[in-house]
Amino acid sequence: MPPLLEVENLQVHFETEDGLVKAVDGVSYSVDSGQTFGIVGESGSGKSVSSLTVMGLTRARNARISGSVRFNGKDLLGASEDEMRQIRGNDIAMIFQDPLSSLHPFYKVGAQIAETVRSHRDVTKAQAWDRAVEMLSLVGIPEPRRRADAYPHEFSGGMRQRAMIAMALANDPKLLIADEPTTALDVTVQAQILELIERLQSEFDTAVVVITHDLGVVAEMADEIAVMYAGRIVEKADTDTIFAAPEHPYTWGLLSSIPRLDSPRGEELVPIGGRPPSLINLPTGCSFHPRCPYVREAHKRTEPKLEPVPGRPGHEVACLLPSETRRKLWAELRQGIKPGDARSDVMEEKAL
């Protein structure tokens, strides 16, 4: 069976007065029905732009899009606006970071959900409203019939995101794209929303693409994770591998910057030094090299490709270090040896 969503060599470039912004630069991934796919990266890594492009919502006139996006075998990049309109909100739905600004302030929550239903289903207003109430109850909003009559500003943050989810799932989509679904929420509410998405996903058998800067969000729910940096995927593997045996120094950086319960007391978190690069003037060679503690001279000239890790099917990484070195470095990191003190790193440098 072909995958539900297949993105191949997707490029989204924006022509600006300052130069070409390569927001997404050759991204490929696929998501199967019912699967959860996590896309992780810092802001500006291209994770949101790539999924908005999948939805056909990259509307800027200066956008240059190439590559291919197939959904259920259908080419989405070549689809007409009208075809895309029929897919959006119906087959592919999306929820966003800030549920307050994402809901229209002037319309009742129930009306906004009913509108989604009515734009894709031939139902009466009353039926659409009933569906809205049903969805609100499904996402765990108490007294859904009364609350459907309320405006977004009368909801709490978590309730609003529940309402957004209700709206997204109202037409029983095959794919849900969740763009930073918990970033604007309290920590306690975050967990509830993630649980809700997981529960509904298994109930509706929806595939989910979760976009986040927070590995913790995808740790529990994703089957597979892609780590994005500067518009490209630098590492892709199943979730267990990403956490247990990551091979890209950027992924290590992301992992070392999350607090862990099992780490020794007093151990400091290690942030990734520097900032994400400008997408107009990408660093030469490996675009992560200015921030990479293990950089070699050659890495400043050669561009790494996303290649399979030897002996690990499904694990791909774009790093110029030899796989053995990467494994040794990761093992040392896990023992608490800081990047600068890494022995294997020094040994290999000498060998060169």
Added chain:
Amino acid sequence: MAGYIARRLVWMAFLLFVITLLTFIIFSVLPAGDPAVARAGRQPSAELIATIREQLGLDKSKPTQFLNYIGDILPFVGGNGVYFGFSYQNNTEVLPEILERMPVTIFLTAGAVILWLAIGIPIGVLSAVKTGSWMDRLAMGIALVFISAPVYFLGLVVLYLFDNKIGIWKLLPGNSAYLEAGSIGEKAAALFLPWCVLAAAFAAIYARFLRGNLIDTLQEDYIRTARAKGLSERRVVFRHGVRAAITPIVTLLGLDIGLLLGGAILTETVFNIPGIGRYAYNAITVSDLPVIQGTVLFGAFFIVLMSLIVDILYAFIDPRVRY
């Protein structure tokens, strides 16, 4: 809500009082000439002037004059109901004169409002949706011309071009046509050019304002949500975009209607339309204080009233607003 309206009404009364006081002070300070002398005719005797002065209450001190005026305006105070005094100039009561001119001014305002909304809103929406297109640039360019051209200039140009007596193309009733018009149809025809002239500047302002608002609104997250829901672009723009972008227009519209109901002085003067604005203009030229006071107070009253109405309307337009 009721408490809010009550507070606003008190505030409104206070504002109108201050405006009346300011008008009075400005008039008293300015060297406007002695109204009694103006009334008395050519080479009056000193006794006549003194008599007139006493009749008009001008022999009293300035504060007393002001208090008398306030007493006159307020019903149940001063003993003569609602009374705006006598015109110094032509010996008529001010209030009936204003009320008589009210319908023309309302007619002029209503027609212009409908016209400028009918022109300004579609152009604003189109320009916002097609930002940067040749149509947008052309519309905004023309809008700038109309905003920059003063009404009296535009009015004269229009008369020069289209007046059916003096115009190059004798197409439409022009200057003074309203005075001769009998039926409502003739009156509307006589007001057509003034409507266009008045609406031109406002339509231009509204189009630019709505365009700016709508461009901002279309960047909002909830517009992205509306698109992600698979709504048609038309529905996204109108039901989600324009609905939100148009609310500030309501404020603008309320104040503009208030302003014009107080008299479109320039338009009424250029086209010689016998409205409140024309009345005020005439009074200003001959320093007729009671008429100036009366028309200013009327104008101010409409503006504060409309701003109150707008604020009350907001509670219905924007569900987030509560009083």
